[in-house]
Amino acid sequence: MKDPGRQVTYWDTVGAEKTFTHPVDLGWLTTVDPEARILDYGCGYGRVMAELSQRGFSDVSGVDLSSALIARGRRLHPDLRLAVLESPPDLPYPSASFEVVLLFAVLTCVPDDDAQRALLAELVRVLVPGGLLYISDMLLQDDERNRDRYAAYARRFGTPYGVFATGDGAVVRHHDTAELRALLTAFDLMEERQTSVVTMNDHPARAVQLLARKR
Template sequence: MAMNYFHRLLCRSALWERTSATKIVPWALSGLDLGASALEIGPGYGANVRALRERTTTLTGVEIDPVLASRLRTRHGSTLTVIEGDGADMPLPPRQFDSVVCFTMLHHVPTVDEQDALFAEALRVLRPGGVFAGSDGLDGPVFRLMHLGDTCLPIPPDRAADRLTGVGFTDVEIETGTTSFRFRARRPEGHRAT
């Protein structure tokens, strides 16, 4: 999951953290209860940590980049449990979290199969009735320009619901904004996937 220099600078900036805390996270999670135990897939530089900690009791992050995982541990200490791992193959037991979230990172997952594996893993680690929610960017010329040299595989919002239901989620909602879309989906109460 490569990121260009500009992208790395933006994602670790105070501006991005402020944007995430005041715009991205509130819009993506509007009206949702994350419950006591939440997991963020791909926290990256940690822009969402403070905003998420206001919404849940315990927060865990699964980060694939070992340098970013170490930085998250140093920067956020006891407010975030950091697990180094791949969101498409998480080293976590099933049915552990009330909610799973991810923000502006799905397009960095390099293949459709790996994106779908990430969705399946989110379902697996959720407790029955738990919510999977987040947001991702919309494809377009400016979006592509920002991602020159990056791993960039945007998810078309009009296909997202079918892909989420395809791995077993129900109550899927997709809403498209100006530059991004948000999604919400639930693990069915009787779902027993491991």
């Protein structure tokens, strides 16, 4: 992951107070055994984990690179199993440890192509054959404000179109859906839908969710 220190600093300070909003479509998980091993990668303060736990999923773990967000999650949800990820994207679990992995608004925080591919490779490793990967992430927005900052950042830094810096210091990425599908080379895409979210800086935005099964 490029410049992980800068991003960790952001998530341990300004980012630690953000509110995350990507919704969970529980209908996509109706075939999942309530005792299935589930990992929430980039779990933040455990919002999605808490929802899954309340719906009867009993073996949910979460990791995040931000110690501040994990501390917040432990205060809010002392019953959840939360851990700081020390060397992202490497996970401290054996291969084939989980039946389901959640990746909610994480790829937006990993703007580099190679880093995204490395993350997906690690998730493939820890998923069992036939395991599910549930991605929720940010689409390219079509308003003038976003188009201007995508273009300006790409010209200045040569990054993929859709990468930009927020006003409070995070470097993030919005995606064309084809870019997200292209990461799923080890998976069969099962479901896809677009949804409305509110960004961590309180702007309405469009997101996409994908459910894929590891081959």
